[in-house]
Amino acid sequence: MRDKNFLIGAFIVFLIFLFLxxxxxxxxxxxxGLLLFLILLFGGILQFSTRHALRGGDVFLRTIPGVKAVxxxxxxxxxxxxxxxxVPGIQDMDQVETVAGVVILxxxxxxxxxxxxxxxxxxxxSIVLKAAQEACKESYLVEGRSDIYNENMVHYVTxxxxxxxxxxxxxxxxxxPAACLYMGKFYAESLxxxxxxxxxxxxxxxxxxxxxxxxxFVTACDYTLIGEEFFAASAYLSQKPDLLGIVxxxxxxxxxxxxxxxxxxxxxxFHDLGAINFNILDFLTITKG
Amino acid sequence: xxxxxxxxxxxxxxxxxxxxxxxxIDQKQVKDFVDIHGLQWxxxxxxxxxxxxxxxxxxLQLIKILKKQKGWQYSIxxxxxxxxxxxxxxxxxxxxxIEWGAHVIEKGTMFKWIFEFIFTPLSATMFALLxxxxxxxxYRAFRIRNFEATLLLISGMIIMIGRxxxxxxxxxxxxxxxxxxxxxxxxxxxxxxxxxxxxxxSSGLIIVTLFGMYLGWPHDKPGIFFLPTLQEWIYKYPNxxxxxxxxxxxxxxxxxxxxxxxxxxxxxxIGE
Numbered sequence: 001m002r003d004k005n006f007l008i009g010a011f012i013v014f015l016i017f018l019f020l021x022x023x024x025x026x027x028x029x030x031x032x033g034l035l036l037f038l039i040l041l042f043g044g045i046l047q048f049s050t051r052h053a054l055r056g057g058d059v060f061l062r063t064i065p066g067v068k069a070v071x072x073x074x075x076x077x078x079x080x081x082x083x084x085x086x087v088p089g090i091q092d093m094d095q096v097e098t099v100a101g102v103v104i105l106x107x108x109x110x111x112x113x114x115x116x117x118x119x120x121x122x123x124x125x126s127i128v129l130k131a132a133q134e135a136c137k138e139s140y141l142v143e144g145r146s147d148i149y150n151e152n153m154v155h156y157v158t159x160x161x162x163x164x165x166x167x168x169x170x171x172x173x174x175x176x177p178a179a180c181l182y183m184g185k186f187y188a189e190s191l192x193x194x195x196x197x198x199x200x201x202x203x204x205x206x207x208x209x210x211x212x213x214x215x216x217f218v219t220a221c222d223y224t225l226i227g228e229e230f231f232a233a234s235a236y237l238s239q240k241p242d243l244l245g246i247v248x249x250x251x252x253x254x255x256x257x258x259x260x261x262x263x264x265x266x267x268x269x270f271h272d273l274g275a276i277n278f279n280i281l282d283f284l285t286i287t288k289g
Numbered sequence: 290x291x292x293x294x295x296x297x298x299x300x301x302x303x304x305x306x307x308x309x310x311x312x313x314i315d316q317k318q319v320k321d322f323v324d325i326h327g328l329q330w331x332x333x334x335x336x337x338x339x340x341x342x343x344x345x346x347x348x349l350q351l352i353k354i355l356k357k358q359k360g361w362q363y364s365i366x367x368x369x370x371x372x373x374x375x376x377x378x379x380x381x382x383x384x385x386x387i388e389w390g391a392h393v394i395e396k397g398t399m400f401k402w403i404f405e406f407i408f409t410p411l412s413a414t415m416f417a418l419l420x421x422x423x424x425x426x427x428y429r430a431f432r433i434r435n436f437e438a439t440l441l442l443i444s445g446m447i448i449m450i451g452r453x454x455x456x457x458x459x460x461x462x463x464x465x466x467x468x469x470x471x472x473x474x475x476x477x478x479x480x481x482x483x484x485x486x487x488x489x490x491s492s493g494l495i496i497v498t499l500f501g502m503y504l505g506w507p508h509d510k511p512g513i514f515f516l517p518t519l520q521e522w523i524y525k526y527p528n529x530x531x532x533x534x535x536x537x538x539x540x541x542x543x544x545x546x547x548x549x550x551x552x553x554x555x556x557x558x559i560g561e
Contacts, residue, residue, distance in 0.1 A: 029315045036313050046548050094331055096543045099550070103557040126342035127335050135557065155349045156342035160408075162415035174360045188419060195422040209539040211532060219430040227535050231542030234557065242554050250545045257537065 003051055010044050031286055045256070046249035053245025061244055066205055066223035067236045070104075073179035073203045074111040082178035083118035084108065087168060087193060089184020089208070090124040090161055093131055097209050100231055101184030102128065104207065106135040107237040108181060113143035121154040122171060124164045129156045165189035169196045182206040182221070183230065186213045194220035207233060298553050305551035347371060377403055444523055451520025461514035462501050468514070469493035 017040060024030045053059045077084045086108055088101035105121065112119040123129045132154045140149035157167040169192060172180065180197040190213040197204045198220050206217035207225030217224045225233055228250065235243035267280040311323035350364035382392045383399030392398040431442045450456045473490035509515040549555035
């Protein structure tokens with residue numbers, strides 16, 4: 001804890017929060033104070049971890065097999081002379097998963113640029129199309145291979161879920177990509193895509209935070225990035241200290257949450273047993289709409 | 290650089306902070322922006338962006354046809370589909386009695402006809418394929434390869450049988466006798482000794498029979514061996530415990546990722 005600037009900043013923010021909670025100005029919804037406190041606390045932990053990593057602090061990140069396999073998959077495609085198919089989900093850029101999918105696409109396209117492997121990115125939303133094109137273009141530029149960048153490698157298929165699945169399945173059956181990557185938000189089309197990819201013998205890596213689709217991907221794909229692994233993938237692939245620091249911060253937040261869950265359960269238990277009058281559920285319930 | 294980097298990052302940071310902290314501000318304009326207007330803005334922008342997608346789609350399909358790339362015949366169908374839908378949506382209603390605008394939902398128009406007789410059956414066909422894919426995926430998942438796969442198979446079978454009427458017809462005593470058989474097989478495969486197998490199997494049979502006679506063979510007791518009760522327990526407790534832990538991880542991941550964007554730490558989405 002030698003980061004003086006961070007400590008001063010955190011202290012000022014805490015004072016402002018205290019001031020708001022005590023004075024309760026008209027513009028501030030004080031009933032939601034606990035939530036604001038938690039956002040500030042967790043945000044502060046993440047910010048501290050980032051600064052710690054940027055100052056040269058040690059950050060250990062366990063190996064995520066799915067992320068490691070991304071480079072292998074691109075390498076396999078290169079060897080086989082077949083394209084890499086990247087599916088960034090079927091939702092728009094207002095979903096964090098889609099944004100994370102586009103961010104990972106940036107890293108994947110760097111690899112395809114490096115190895116001169118064809119990349120095919122069918123998208124289901126127009127804004128995702130533009131964002132994905134921009135990410136790929138920049139990656140090819142960074143790798144010094146803007147000459148092989150083709151704007152049509154990222155292309156729009158349709159907004160409709162099953163029409164998109166049919167379109168992507170068609171691409172898979174015609175082009176027979178050696179690697180299929182599914183990174184984003186998925187619904188029922190997940191299994192349609194993953195099973196088709198399996199049938200053509202492609203190496204498949206999926207990453208999603210759509211809980212109901214995780215079992216399908218686990219069954220049909222070679223590697224699956226489950227939930228937070230998917231969000232950490234970008235940090236892992238970039239190896240940037242600030243992003244790695246945030247992943248470490250997430251683990252600290254997880255420990256804090258674990259303590260809160262155990263503490264909350266015990267408080268509720270004591271309340272039910274009549275040992276204390278304090279009801280944690282009343283404390284945590286936000287009444288004002 | 291300013292237009293491509295700083296301004297987009299500033300917009301993300303500004304609206305990110307406004308949306309996050311707007312929830313704590315009791316002011317009508319801010320509340321309206323967070324709850325309604327912000328989303329409407331996005332809806333308007335994405336609606337206009339659809340033209341970008343259509344242009345890309347037509348361009349790509351035309352290139353395929355002109356260069357006679359693999360599967361170019363499908364591109365003709367795709368372009369005809371776009372032209373047909375565009376005509377039905379903007380040029381020809383197919384029914385002069387129905388107003389423009391209402392023609393997309395009212396029956397008797399060309400647009401509605403496309404929706405009902407082409408789009409819906411095709412979507413249903415794709416959705417129906419899921420049944421077959423679920424079967425093939427389940428076959429792979431349930432193949433006994435290791436301890437986890439065996440556990441998955443057993444719990445999957447309990448859930449499947451416990452949720453159908455057949456499951457409630459199976460007595461807990463039948464399951465208990467089945468377990469005695471499985472115990473006998475397990476002991477035999479571990480010790481490979483006939484005496485051990487015979488003793489364990491016959492003692493299991495006697496214990497279950499005596500226990501059943503003592504309790505009067507109730508159909509659904511002991512509850513832990515009654516499949517509908519057991520599947521309910523698996524579904525409500527071990528399943529929910531696993532799902533919640535994943536949910537917490539996902540929630541944290543989303544929070545951390547959002548913070549990365551709001552604070553401008555992650556800039557890959559603009560290609561940096």
